[in-house]
Amino acid sequence: MTFNVKLLVYPKEEVLDSPGKAVAGSLLSLGYSSVKNVRIGRYIQLLINSDTAEEARQQVEKMCDDLLVNSLIEEFTIISVEA
Amino acid sequence: MTFNVKLLVYPKEEVLDSPGKAVAGSLLSLGYSSVKNVRIGRYIQLLINSDTAEEARQQVEKMCDDLLVNSLIEEFTIISVEA
Numbered sequence: 001m002t003f004n005v006k007l008l009v010y011p012k013e014e015v016l017d018s019p020g021k022a023v024a025g026s027l028l029s030l031g032y033s034s035v036k037n038v039r040i041g042r043y044i045q046l047l048i049n050s051d052t053a054e055e056a057r058q059q060v061e062k063m064c065d066d067l068l069v070n071s072l073i074e075e076f077t078i079i080s081v082e083a
Numbered sequence: 084m085t086f087n088v089k090l091l092v093y094p095k096e097e098v099l100d101s102p103g104k105a106v107a108g109s110l111l112s113l114g115y116s117s118v119k120n121v122r123i124g125r126y127i128q129l130l131i132n133s134d135t136a137e138e139a140r141q142q143v144e145k146m147c148d149d150l151l152v153n154s155l156i157e158e159f160t161i162i163s164v165e166a
Contacts, residue, residue: 042126
């Protein structure tokens with residue numbers, strides 16, 4: 001079966017988010033004075049073959065450990081696993 | 084009031100997703116043969132001041148038009164607006 005796994009990878013709270021700061025600065029200079037903070041992460045969609053949703057989830061967690069997430073400065077959340 | 088607006092920005096279906104292709108290739112070379120496709124987008128969290136959630140949503144949609152989204156090749160979805 002093919003599963004569509006969607007996950008969010010984003011900087012840990014204590015980590016300086018330079019891209020986020022840059023975007024916040026640009027928005028302010030465009031006149032969006034209501035902006036207080038911006039944080040930017042990655043939204044990853046994976047199509048993978050697996051026997052069960054749980055196995056698909058576990059595979060993706062391993063992929064996160066191996067490649068997709070820098071655990072020193074990033075966290076991730078799997079938001080959905082859909083057949 | 085301060086609202087936390089979360090949105091996803093991702094390449095349109097018909098657009099070649101080079102970062103996604105690169106990650107898929109890396110995962111395959113790490114032995115994850117179950118991977119069929121990978122698409123990578125941005126996960127953006129904005130803290131903004133606004134009187135209402137609806138006004139916060141509209142402000143963010145305008146920010147997307149002005150800066151956050153390249154509408155030629157990208158689409159976006161606002162996934163939540165929380166006080």
